[in-house]
């Protein structure tokens with residue numbers, strides 16, 4: 001068995017692992033390189049392997065840094081099967097189409113600057129995405145075993161990270177014994193709403209992410225309290241609350257917490273909440289179609305006829321005109337819009353209309369990379385440039401850190417103890433210092449930290 005690591009360098013994300021086993025070539029994920037800096041050049045580079053010779057892609061989840069280069073793989077000749085869970089298939093469609101739309105718009109703008117149509121080609125187009133979605137073959141449930149070849153099976157296991165996210169277990173028959181290789185994908189936290197806890201199976205060899213291998217998270221309850229208190233205080237000042245949020249997962253979690261607070265009396269029952277993001281609205285619809293992937297609490301709500309993401313004052317705005325209408329609201333509303341780092345999307349309009357007022361609040365609920373508008377506001381900028389003019393920052397700024405979809409050090413350790421990985425544990429997807437700190441916590445296990453671009457024979 002040979003493993004090759006084609007993922008991103010340590011300071012950016014982008015997951016792609018190739019496994020040569022039982023005469024087959026498999027990819028686990030084919031992610032786009034993402035980070036604070038411009039990575040178009042890296043993303044358009046060749047893969048370092050022959051895409052036409054890949055038989056199967058096992059897709060762990062629908063985040064762009066795990067599925068974003070699939071259209072390039074298809075363009076490069078991949079004609080095999082993509083296997084994933086049903087929510088991953090539906091969410092990947094939304095995520096990839098959005099990625100293609102942004103790439104097409106960026107290319108058109110760059111072409112105009114250079115004075116001609118189509119001078120700059122997009123990384124991929126919506127047509128490329130359609131061709132990619134056609135490669136999705138078997139759609140799996142958790143724990144279901146599928147055959148990939150003689151003596152080679154795969155099963156997907158709940159990773160608790162986003163809806164439908166999975167760790168992937170390969171079982172290989174070799175010389176009369178079975179070896180089990182587990183690829184973690186991104187690992188979530190226990191005790192989060194909607195999602196079930198991560199449930200890794202036992203394996204001999206474990207390849208795992210270590211994004212937060214060196215630190216703990218703030219407790220979720222403290223973070224939720226901070227969110228609700230920030231909303232409550234802003235309403236009392238008659239301001240608006242703007243929450244820049246990623247469309248996938250974080251937005252659904254925020255809706256869940258706001259609904260809960262309107263039901264238990266911490267916030268007004270009829271609180272006006274605007275979900276102003278077509279992509280987030282589509283994502284909520286995917287969630288609603290798959291309650292079988294929810295945890296027990298959320299499933300009981302659905303069975304009892306309630307919707308975990310709905311409250312009386314919620315308005316979902318897909319259309320541009322409805323979005324502009326929100327700009328007329330002077331105070332008393334919660335506005336959730338993308339992009340999470342304020343680098344694009346409708347949230348920039350809401351920032352322009354709310355940043356100048358002390359009564360309003362901007363509540364950041366996720367990571368903001370260096371160089372982004374979100375980061376500048378968090379770091380205390382007095383003005384930010386929006387649509388070509390300097391907008392003063394007078395609103396209250398809140399940064400809520402405990403809502404990460406990634407497991408912290410203690411949760412990663414617990415996950416590893418359940419998975420085993422005693423023949424070998426391979427750490428990926430983290431900064432050097434996080435990996436090394438985590439490796440020191442596994443003194444009895446052989447640990448590898450392969451460089452991107454390297455290979456391991458096992």
Ligand SMILES: [Zn+2]
Pocket residue numbers: 061063066161186
């Ligand atoms: Zn992820």
